[in-house]
Amino acid sequence: MGHDHSHDHDHDNELDPFAARVRALETILTQKGLIDPAAIDAIVDTYEHKVGPRNGARVVARAWCDPKFADWLKRDATEAIASLGYTGRQGEHMQAVFNTEDTHNLIVCTLCSCYPWTVLGVPPTWYKAPAFRSQAVIDPRGVLAEFGLKLPEATRIRVWDSTAELRYMVVPARPAETDGLGEDELARLVTRDSMIGTGLPLRPGSLDPRALWPVAGAPDALEPKP
Amino acid sequence: MNGPHDLGGQMGFGPIAPDPAEPKFHADWERRALGITLAAGTMGAWNIDESRHTRESLHPALYYNASYYEIWIRALEKLLERHGFVSADEIEAGHKVWKGVVPKRVLKAGDVAETLARGGPCDRAVLTAPKFKPGDRVRTINEHPTGHTRLPRYARGKTGVVEAWREGYVFPDTNAHGNGENPQHVYTVTFEGRELWGKKSDPALTVSIDAWESYLEHV
Numbered sequence: 001m002g003h004d005h006s007h008d009h010d011h012d013n014e015l016d017p018f019a020a021r022v023r024a025l026e027t028i029l030t031q032k033g034l035i036d037p038a039a040i041d042a043i044v045d046t047y048e049h050k051v052g053p054r055n056g057a058r059v060v061a062r063a064w065c066d067p068k069f070a071d072w073l074k075r076d077a078t079e080a081i082a083s084l085g086y087t088g089r090q091g092e093h094m095q096a097v098f099n100t101e102d103t104h105n106l107i108v109c110t111l112c113s114c115y116p117w118t119v120l121g122v123p124p125t126w127y128k129a130p131a132f133r134s135q136a137v138i139d140p141r142g143v144l145a146e147f148g149l150k151l152p153e154a155t156r157i158r159v160w161d162s163t164a165e166l167r168y169m170v171v172p173a174r175p176a177e178t179d180g181l182g183e184d185e186l187a188r189l190v191t192r193d194s195m196i197g198t199g200l201p202l203r204p205g206s207l208d209p210r211a212l213w214p215v216a217g218a219p220d221a222l223e224p225k226p
Numbered sequence: 227m228n229g230p231h232d233l234g235g236q237m238g239f240g241p242i243a244p245d246p247a248e249p250k251f252h253a254d255w256e257r258r259a260l261g262i263t264l265a266a267g268t269m270g271a272w273n274i275d276e277s278r279h280t281r282e283s284l285h286p287a288l289y290y291n292a293s294y295y296e297i298w299i300r301a302l303e304k305l306l307e308r309h310g311f312v313s314a315d316e317i318e319a320g321h322k323v324w325k326g327v328v329p330k331r332v333l334k335a336g337d338v339a340e341t342l343a344r345g346g347p348c349d350r351a352v353l354t355a356p357k358f359k360p361g362d363r364v365r366t367i368n369e370h371p372t373g374h375t376r377l378p379r380y381a382r383g384k385t386g387v388v389e390a391w392r393e394g395y396v397f398p399d400t401n402a403h404g405n406g407e408n409p410q411h412v413y414t415v416t417f418e419g420r421e422l423w424g425k426k427s428d429p430a431l432t433v434s435i436d437a438w439e440s441y442l443e444h445v
Contacts, residue, residue, distance in 0.1 A: 019255035022299055024320035026262055028312055031322035034269065038335035040261035046342055047260065048250055089264075089345040093393070110234035110378050112278055113294065118345075122260070124248055128294040131239040137380060137433050138235040138423055146242050156430045161234065163376045164412050164436035165348045165395055198244070210246050 052121035054212050055086045056169055057190035059096075059119055060201075061183045064174040073171065074098065081119060091118025091167055097160060098171045099197075104155050105170045106144070106197035108136035109162040116167035120192060127196065137161055147198040170197045178204055188213035227279075227372055230286035234380040235423070259295040263302050268341060269329035271309040274348075275402035279374035280304050350409035352394030356439070358413055362388045363445040366415070366437065374402035377441045381433075385445055386417040389434060397438055410439040 029035040059081055063070040072080040077094040081087075094116060097105040109115065113128035126132050135143050140157045144150070151157070160168045172194040178186060181204065191210040193199030202208050233239075251257045267277065280301040282289075289297060306312040310327035333341060358364060368383035369375075376398050392412040400408045419431030 016253065016255065018296055018299075019253060022255040022258050022262070025299065025303065025312075025317065026258055027320065028316050028322055029262065029266065029306075032311070032326055034311055034326075034329060034332060035262060035265045036332060036334050039265050039333045039338050040258060042335045042338035043261040043264050043342070044257045046338065048257070051342075087345070088343040092345040092347040093349065110380070111231055111376060112281070122250060124244070125252075125294065126242050126244045126248075129239075129242070130233050130236070130290065131242045133233040134236040134239050135242070136234075139428075140431065141428055143242065147244060154430065156432065157428065158416075159431070159433045161378065161381075161433060161435045163378060164392070164438070166392060166412075166414075166436050193244075 047117070047122050051086075051117060052212075053119070053190075053192035053195065054187070055084070055121075056116070056119035056192070056195045057187040057212050058084060058183075059086070059169070060171050060190045060195065061187035063096075063171055064178075064186050065183045070098075070171075077169070086118045088118050090114070091116050093166050094119070095160075095166050095168050096171050097158070097168055099173045101173070102154070102156055104144075104151055104157050104197065105168075106136060106140050106157060106159045107162065107168045107170060108133060108159060110134070110137055111161075111163060114162035114165075114167060116169050118167075119169050120195060124192075144198065147193065149199060169195050171195075172201050175201050175203055184213075227282065227374065228370055228379060229282040230284070230289040231282035232379050234378045256293075256295045259299050263298045264342075265333045266302060266306065268331065268333040269311075270331060271311070271327075271329060272305050273396075273401055274346065275374060275396070275398040276404070277301065277305065278398070279402040280308075282374070348396040349393040350396055350407060352409050352411055354411075356391050356411045356413075358388045358391070358411075358439070358442060358444070360388050360390055364388055364413075364415060364442045365445050366441055367443060371399065373399060375399050377437065378435065380422055381415075381417065381435050381437075384417050384421050386415045386421065386434075388413045388442075389416050390414040392436060395438070397440075399438075399440075412436050412438055413442065415442065 030037055063073050073096045077096040081094050099105055110133050113123055115123040137159050140159050162168060175189055188211060189202045191199050194201045202211060281297050284300055303317055307314060313324055316323045365385045366377060366382050394409040395412045396407040397410050400406050414434050415437045416432050416434040419427035422433060
């Protein structure tokens with residue numbers, strides 16, 4: 001491997017033995033005609049740029065604005081979500097769970113990392129890692145505190161362990177002081193974490209780094225730093 | 227199986243340490259690992275249950291030390307070997323040595339969007355009537371199969387309430403081992419925190435799992 005590139009970045013790439021292992025496997029599969037490298041590019045492009053939590057934010061904002069849609073989402077989330085064009089892998093069977101004044105929902109998959117890709121994209125590392133998967137079912141309040149979310153003790157916590165092929169998304173409660181906002185503006189307040197249950201929506205006017213729909217001209221905080 | 231993957235209620239893994247600015251991929255090889263794994267899955271040689279079981283069958287020391295996409299790749303290598311597509315000496319050599327098995331299909335770039343949008347629904351007709359209905363009190367079985375199961379250890383031998391009947395779903399415990407889809411009714415079953423974790427549990431906690439019918443008994 002060449003070693004003539006600049007050293008301004010982490011060595012998590014060209015020189016990593018596991019990177020070499022993955023590259024070797026891709027080479028073997030390509031030589032054998034078992035995969036099409038262009039198909040790999042297309043898959044990566046899909047999950048890097050096309051499918052992500054903005055889909056889910058759109059679903060939530062629609063539910064906040066349209067009681068009929070909210071009702072459909074409660075009864076048949078798969079169909080309601082599909083009506084917005086979000087279908088497919090790890091979203092074949094969907095259930096939307098609504099936070100209420102006295103109940104907060106949290107999603108986990110203790111057995112692997114089942115996650116609603118069609119509305120939230122690929123899961124973050126912490127969602128797939130042992131610390132979250134182990135703790136979410138036994139001490140969810142402690143988990144939420146780690147995310148800076150302190151709920152009143154009386155608030156019931158409902159944890160959904162995704163042990164079958166049903167994929168959950170949380171519909172958080174609509175934030176206060178949002179009466180005048182339209183669907184697009186509301187969607188900007190919905191964070192990925194609020195749809196997993198480890199967070200709440202942003203407040204109106206917030207320019208939080210977790211925002212999925214930054215206002216025009218603002219840097220997109222979810223993009224990797226150069 | 228009681229493998230390293232069955233994490234619910236385990237302790238000692240340290241803080242979750244979420245990073246709001248986390249990139250979607252930490253290195254280019256993670257992108258390729260995702261793409262290769264999904265593309266190879268479309269060859270139709272194995273199903274998602276076999277794939278999950280292969281990951282959870284990695285040695286615990288390896289499983290806990292590996293990043294998630296590393297677990298994916300190590301399992302993918304095993305799947306490719308098991309089904310005759312790639313041999314261990316090829317993985318060692320890093321290039322093609324043998325012809326290997328010819329797959330049913332190979333995913334082409336032009337078919338990616340449609341294939342991903344279609345997904346792999348697992349709902350199937352079940353010919354028997356559901357044994358349980360919402361509101362029923364049920365107990366989960368206390369069994370420790372050596373093969374694949376989707377009943378987590380923390381929820382075995384526990385009493386809960388059926389909250390919802392789901393559709394008939396493919397049964398992972400047999401499907402993972404090439405023993406057929408054998409679809410069963412699936413139910414969302416809720417447990418009080420104290421039933422799972424004892425009297426010191428948060429009194430305002432409820433946990434649910436989605437349980438196949440054969441995981442449940444009437445109380």
